[in-house]
Amino acid sequence: MRAVILAAGVGSRLGRPFPKALSILPTGETIMGRQIRLFREAGIREVVVVVGFKKTLIMEQHPNAYYRYNPVYYITNTSKSLLCAIEDLDDDVLWVNGDVVFDPGVIAGVIDADHNVIAVDRKKCGDEEVKYRTNGSGTIIAISKTIENGEGEAVGVNKVLAAHVPALVRSLELCEDQDYFERGLEYMIRDKVAFRPLDISEHRCIEVDFPEDWQEAQQMFAG
Template sequence: MKAIILAAGIGSRLSRPFPKSLSVLPYGETILGRQIRIMRELGVKEIFIVVGFKMTLIMEQFPDVFYKYNPDYYITNTSKSLLQAVEQLDDDILWLNGDVVFEKPVLKNFLAVKEHNLVCVDRKSCGEEEVKYSLNKDGFITEISKEVIEAEGEAVGINLIRKADLPAYTEALRRCEDQDYFEKGLEFIIQDGAKVKPVDISDHACIEVDFEEDWISAQKKFLKPDQ
């Protein structure tokens, strides 16, 4: 398994002069540093970070990972950043947004699921800005986007594609428009018959930091590294 962290964006909604993945939690660890540490503690060793905005700040802090550069980070969205990383890979791929703060059991439980493509979800009420999902009668995801009407909850930005479906997903990312999120690629392969299973982590804290109120919540919740 290989892991990809998407950290290329400007993070305009949070208005930081640096990549928001470098925001420092109260106990002194950055969001990105926490993600890398937890993945390595759980046995995920080969990590790629997709960079763009002020990339040297990230690269200087984390010299012992691999990097992919999205040269169009300022005009493209996560579908194209992820495409930069997966095009030459051939393995199961874990990927996550670089602004997700989560308790270690979130990823541990997620990686313990050994079948199907996976999306980490939180079964809660969602607003317009959250990526939402719906399910079929067999419990597999049918829709995943911000526009889902009868949503089951939020897709929190942690995902896994199996090696067998990676070529189809890579092609789906190519089909995406520049401003599409990577979830659009998941919808494409679902329409073509791929199975994508939700993994419910509602019992644990997981916050995607998009807005200042998200960051305030993360600072209140994540006060130590072993949460």
């Protein structure tokens, strides 16, 4: 299994002069440093980081990872960054947004699943969160920010089995430059590739988009 961290974006909503993934948690680790450590502790040896904005800062601070560069990070979104990372892979792929802070139990649950996974938090969501909806058998049938009456938030931690990586590559190639990778998952779902939600609500997990998210993350992961 390969782990991919998507960290190419500018992260302008947080208003930092450096990538969000380098934000330092109260424990002294950066968000990315924590992600890499938890992947390694879970047995994933190869961690690929997709960089763009101020890439040298990330690479110098975390030299113990493999890197892919998205040279058009400033006009593309996570769909194209993920494509950079997986277009030549033939292994199971677990990927996360570079601004997600999570407990080790989140990663353990995703790794242990024997199917394609979208980790979810079953909570009431606002307009900004990516939401999802399932059918009667528990398979995800929709995922996007625009879903009404969603069942919860897709938290930005996902896994695709090796057999479905080519389908993910094709779907990401269909995405527009500014699409999030969830649009690629939508295409796969429409093509009858099954994804199941993994409820991680009992674990700590937060995506840092805004200053208030960062304040909550600092409180949540204070020690």
